[in-house]
Amino acid sequence: MSFPWAKQYEPKHPTMQWLDSRLPLPRFVYNAVGAGYPVPRNLNYFWNFGVLAGVALVCQIVTGIVLAMHFSSDAATAFTSVEHIMRDVNGGWFLRYAHANGASMFFIVVYIHICRGLYYGSYKAPREMIWLLGVVIFLLMMATAFMGYVLPWGQMSFWGAQVITGFFSAIPVVGDSIRIWLLGGYAPDAATLNRFFSLHYLLPFVIAGAIILHIWALHIPGSNNPTGVDVKGPQDTVPFHPYYTAKDGFGLGIFLLVFAALIFFSPNLLGHPDNYIQANPLSTPAHIVPEWYFLPFYAILKSFTFDFILTAKLWGVLAMFGSILLLFFLPWLDSSPVRSSNYRPVYRWFLIVLLADVFLLGYVGGAEATARNVILGQIATTYYFLHFLVILPIVSAMERPRPLPNSITEAVLKGKGGTAPTKSAVEGNMVPAE
Known part of the structure; x- marks a missing residue:
């Protein structure tokens, strides 16, 4: 979206001027999350969860990279390597719990983010591409999480992989081939762990790339808002920084408090106790x-x-x-x-x-x-x-x-009510402001 009233980036220091002329990275950041990016003035705290999802992904990537240094992706040693991380690696218990519970926190904020999109119609024109990329990110998250759940090689990990991949065999003609390709054999084993580990390591970076496209697509029409009415002028917007960086900072503080409480006081709340038993192909859990x-x-x-x-x-x-x-x-x-x-x-x-x-x-x-x-x-x-x-x-x-309000400013000043929309107002609601 074009915002003629947006503040333009003007570097003052000679070094920043030199850098901006050759690699305009500061300008890019300024226009993406700084004062150069105007956003609707009426965004509520449900708009925090997109930023929180990005923070959760960063936590997963950082903890995952360190954990990968100590993990052994072999069926004979995977379970004991996880125990080694928990007992012998300095801070290993914290990294493992942060990574396991970080996945749950990631899904919690993404599910709330999706619910916000459903409630406020953020999937409607002209933001269809933002929504479609979001669904792609969600699918990548599910694939990454499933493969990560298999890696500890506990009872529930093994049998979860056995049952879920077994459903692919129901696909006519190619089903059995797909299952063998996924597992690297006829049952979960060393080959399964190797390929799941490599893909689990790779996919978060693919998700990060998809998120960049997601944010890029968002900056074309601009953010939706609780009224769903398009921005009419500078009176309807405020700069992203400092207004929404402060608001996101408050949301991030709450997120980290909940995350810390989960890690330090109830780290196994969202896990399954059977995963602390080493995988045994001859012993099926009572309830998978x-x-x-x-x-x-x-x-x-x-x-x-x-x-x-x-x-x-x-x-x-x-x-x-x-x-x-x-x-x-x-x-x-x-x-x-x-x-x-x-x-x-x-x-x-x-x-x-x-x-x-x-x-x-x-x-x-x-x-x-x-x-x-x-x-x-x-x-x-x-x-x-x-x-x-x-x-x-x-x-x-x-x-x-x-009836829709005539503008975001009217909704902010007078509440959610407004005058009855004219036909042109309703039609204009589906067209991005120029």
């Missing part, structure tokens, strides 16, 4: 579950229990991947010209029901497969797909939104 952030998708995977044209296992695999791929089409499934759910009362209630449905799927994914839980999972899975494929298109076409 993935990490908590995969539980809703695991519930969808398990919800298909009967064959219909295709096998139940294949339906489960297709539904699990389809539940994520649906997010790619969200900008076109929701045709409402109004972005923010603050002005869409009907859609807001369905969004709350969807959130409750995802929590129910998470519960079912971690619970034993009793008849009651299977039925709950099937109901929750059905609603999940109905929300995106049926409810959302119908509501977006038939809902009558509340």
Whole structure:
């Protein structure tokens, strides 16, 4: 987005002038996160979670690099190398707990970031590419986390890899070949650890590259805001620095306090005790579950229990991947010209029901497969797909939104209400301000 009123970078010191003329890195930073980047003046604390996700990724990369110096990616020694890190490496227990719980913190802030995007319509035009890149980042995170969960080579790591990769064999013709390619053999073993370790080390840097594209795409239309109304002029914006760097700093302080509490007081809260038992291919755990952030998708995977044209296992695999791929089409499934759910009362209630449905799927994914839980999972899975494929298109076409404010400034000064929008105002809501 072009901001004619944005403050321009003007280096004063001769050294900075020389550097700016040859490698304009200071100018780039200034325009990206400094006073040269105006943002809507009404952003709330839900806009902190994008920055927090970046901080969480940096924590994962730094701790992961150090842990990789002491980890042995061999089936015979992987488990004992983790014990060596915990007991013998200086600060190793802290690094291991920071890395394991950092993954959970990363997913927590990303899930909140996604919920914010759903609620405020940040996936709508002209920000579709930002949303699509965000979904790509989410998929890369899931692949990285799954491979990382296998590396400690505990009971749940081994059997999680066995069960999850086993579902790929349900794909007709190429399924068995895909599973053998993933594992490097017919069962999780040394080859599996080697390739999972190399990919787990590589993918965070791919995620970092995707995040750069994500931020680049964000700077073209500019940030969305709680009203969903486009920026009309300098009165609607403030410089990113110092206003939002201070606000992000406060959010970062809260994040680090929660992170530290998790590491120092309850480091195994989000883990599974079976992972402190060395992997044994001859002893199957009574209840195999993935990490908590995969539980809703695991519930969808398990919800298909009967064959219909295709096998139940294949339906489960297709539904699990389809539940994520649906997010790619969200900008076109929701045709409402109004972005923010603050002005869409009907859609807001369905969004709350969807959130409750995802929590129910998470519960079912971690619970034993009793008849009651299977039925709950099937109901929750059905609603999940109905929300995106049926409810959302119908509501977006038939809902009558509340009146939009004429500008961000009006919403800030007078609250969330406003005058009834004219046709041009509603249409202009979908077009980035020049």
